[in-house]
Amino acid sequence: MNFLDLNLNEKLLKGIEKAGYVVCTPVQEKVLQSSYNGSDLYVQSQTGTGKTAAYLIAVIQEILGKVGNNDKQVLILVPTRELAVQVEEEAKVLVGDSGLKILSVYGGVGYDNQISKIKNGTNIIIGTPGRIIDLNEGGNLSLKNCYFTVIDEADRMFDMGFYLDLRKILKELPETDNRQTMLFSATLNSYVKNLAWEYTREPIEITIDAENITVNExxxxxxxxxxxxxxxxxxxxxxxxxxxxxxxxxxxxxxxxxxxxxxxxxxxxxxxxxxxxxxxxxxxxxxxxxxxxxxxxxxxxxxxxxxxxxxxxxxxxxxxxxxxxxxxxxxxxxxxxxxxxxxxxxxxxxxxxxxxxxxxxxxxxxxxxxxxxxxLLEDKSANVYIKTENWHDDYDDNHGGYRKNNK
Structure with missing residues (x-):
């Protein structure tokens, strides 16, 4: 199925085109078809099947494509700051010139810049559980308007010890009956099942097999x-x-x-x-x-x-x-x-x-x-300062500036 067949918002379709998408992957097709009526979803799908674009397109469509949703927010929970940055990057491409504001928040960096951007307004918030809780408990981020919630890599979150943090965050969100929740996990385990049972309403279950790619050649x-x-x-x-x-x-x-x-x-x-x-x-x-x-x-x-x-x-x-x-x-x-x-x-x-x-x-x-x-050959750029744009994913001090003179 092509994305053009899904009756999506025109601005979203432009973002999809810019991202290079034409044909839906199986998980994208099933998620978009199942989520359109506001149903909660439980999706068992490996990374690499297109699941990130699946849930991003779904929530962007909810905001842009339905009357009364333009002032509602999306919360996307991910296990690591690296993944938060990647999801934010993909979301910014998909929203195109719609005017929707995207923000990722995570630990390991200061709070001031993130708080400033929250105060300026944001439509889609992508974050790690610890930083979301810190911002919420500090009075800098309200979750009461997050009527669309995505939990990505749920099984990995539990492996990293975020189970109690997830429960704490979900309790701060609008009531289950008033919220659309999508939970993505590569595997089924008791923690994932319990979370889905407790914080979703009759979720539609979707299972996608991972693509088998050979690298023998x-x-x-x-x-x-x-x-x-x-x-x-x-x-x-x-x-x-x-x-x-x-x-x-x-x-x-x-x-x-x-x-x-x-x-x-x-x-x-x-x-x-x-x-x-x-x-x-x-x-x-x-x-x-x-x-x-x-x-x-x-x-x-x-x-x-x-x-x-x-x-x-x-x-x-x-x-x-x-x-x-x-x-x-x-x-x-x-x-x-x-x-x-x-x-x-x-x-x-x-x-x-x-x-x-x-x-x-x-x-x-x-x-x-x-x-x-x-x-190795000589690096003529050693000791040369590289001036770059102020990209949001600049959280690593090794990502620019001066290099040591290694020749």
Missing amino acids: IDQELIHISSNEKMRLLVGILKKESPSSCIIFCNTKRMCEVVAKRLEINEIKCDFLIGDLPQQKRLAILKKVKNGEIKILVATDVAARGIDIDDLAMVINYDLPIEAENYIHRIGRTARAGKSGKAYTFCSEQDVYSLPAIERYVEMSIPSKVAIDDD
Whole structure:
């Protein structure tokens, strides 16, 4: 089913087009059809099936497409700040020029900026349980107007000890009969069942099997490298191998811009693609990528959606993906239609904690090595300050500024 067949709001459809969506995945089709009448949902679906877009499109449609809902708020609860940022990035693309305000809140950063944005008004709030509770108990965030609630990765929340926090938050929301609740989980367990039973009303159950993607045709190599040597390794690979086409994946918008600008300083022509780019600029970049004018593209997972490069020669994971399934989706771009491809993954001291989940998901140990001096080339951008836009996902002090002079 195409999104155009779903009678969605015109502004939302423009956002869907910008995101690169055309055909619904199974979970998107079932969630959108089942949620339209306000029903609560319990969805068992793996990450990588399109569930994030499914619930975002559903709640955006509720606000934009139905009379009387424009002043109601959405609360989306996620287990980690990294996921909060990714969901916010995708939501901003989907809302397009509708005027809806999106905000993610999470720990590890100060409160002032988040409180200021809350006071300026927000339609969709994405947050981790601890920060949501802190803001609510501090009188800075009322949850009484959140008539649409999404709990994403519920089973992972329980594994991380958020069960009691979720119950506390749900008690602050409008009554169950007046609220639409969607609960997403990869697995069924007693905690998930109890939460669904206690805080939803006759939820429609939806079960989606994970997509099975093979990576047998891809030449994978994991390279252990310190975080401050990543750029030298990247320059080394690109200059020595000169791939005919390459996508470099970063986890944040700011890192995409930093990496792209450092590559330009190293005389490697490239561009970067992130969700916040104006549509005209995004389309211009995509056109250059498709006709071969741009051979190297730095992108986030969300922004790269919809990019289809014939015979993509190489994928480089500059950052290890936060979600294991995204590893498959990234490297799978280079082995389409039975073709083979090369995938490098950089694994620094900051990335290594994501590795076990990825290797469990692909059911193999990724061939690996430790980077040696011969793999590295001079980074001409060392000690150069990279000025970037003030991207909202800038929560990591290593995401820009000065680099140590490692040559």
